[in-house]
Amino acid sequence: MNPLTKPLILSSVPVLVTLLAAGCNVVESVAPIGEKPAALKPEEIEGEWYHPDGTLTISILDPGNGLVEIGSIKKDAQAAGRLKLETERVLVRSFNDWLFFNIRQKDPERKGAYLWGRVKIEPKRLLVWFPNPKKFADLVRTDKIPGRVDDKGNVILWELEPSHLELIASEPEGPMFIWDSPMVLFRRSDP
Numbered sequence: 322m323n324p325l326t327k328p329l330i331l332s333s334v335p336v337l338v339t340l341l342a343a344g345c346n347v348v349e350s351v352a353p354i355g356e357k358p359a360a361l362k363p364e365e366i367e368g369e370w371y372h373p374d375g376t377l378t379i380s381i382l383d384p385g386n387g388l389v390e391i392g393s394i395k396k397d398a399q400a401a402g403r404l405k406l407e408t409e410r411v412l413v414r415s416f417n418d419w420l421f422f423n424i425r426q427k428d429p430e431r432k433g434a435y436l437w438g439r440v441k442i443e444p445k446r447l448l449v450w451f452p453n454p455k456k457f458a459d460l461v462r463t464d465k466i467p468g469r470v471d472d473k474g475n476v477i478l479w480e481l482e483p484s485h486l487e488l489i490a491s492e493p494e495g496p497m498f499i500w501d502s503p504m505v506l507f508r509r510s511d512p
Contacts, residue, residue, distance in 0.1 A: 355414020
C-alpha cells in the first residue's frame with residue numbers, strides 16, 4: 322500500500338522524507354515548487370503541532386523568504402535509546418493563494434531534488450497534501466509539464482513556469498493531489 326494514501330508517520334520529518342523516498346512512487350522537483358517565497362506569519366505557524374504519530378515543533382527562520390525549521394525528538398535505537406533531535410529545513414513558496422512546502426532530499430542518489438506538496442495553514446490546524454504520482458506522470462508523458470518519469474513511475478519535474486503552476490492549481494486534468502488523505506497537524510501550543 323502506498324503510504325501517501327494514508328496518514329503518514331510524522332514524529333520525525335527525516336522519517337517522513339525517508340518514507341516518501343523509499344518504496345513508493347514520488348513526485349520530486351529539481352527546483353522548489355511555487356512562484357515566489359511565501360511571506361509567513363510566526364503567530365500562525367510557530368509552535369508545537371500534534372499528529373497521532375508524534376509531535377513537531379515549527380520555527381520560522383526567515384518569515385519573508387518562507388524558510389521554516391521543523392524538529393522532533395525521538396529515541397535513537399543506535400544510541401541505546403538516548404534522545405535525539407531531528408530537524409529539517411523546509412522552503413514554503415506560494416502561487417496565487419496556494420502554499421507549497423519543499424524539502425531538499427539528502428539521499429546521495431537523489432541529492433538536490435525536492436520532495437514537495439501543498440500545505441494549507443488554518444487556525445490551530447495544518448493540512449498537507451502530497452502530489453498524485455500517476456497524474457503528474459501523465460502530464461509529463463504528454464509534455465504538459467516538463468520532467469521525466471522513471472521506469473518505476475517516479476516523477477522528477479524540471480523547473481516549472483507560472484503556466485505549469487496554473488495547470489497544477491486549476492486541475493483541468495483531474496485531481497493533482499491525494500485530496501482524500503491529507504496529513505493533518507493540530508496546534509498544541511503557540512510559540
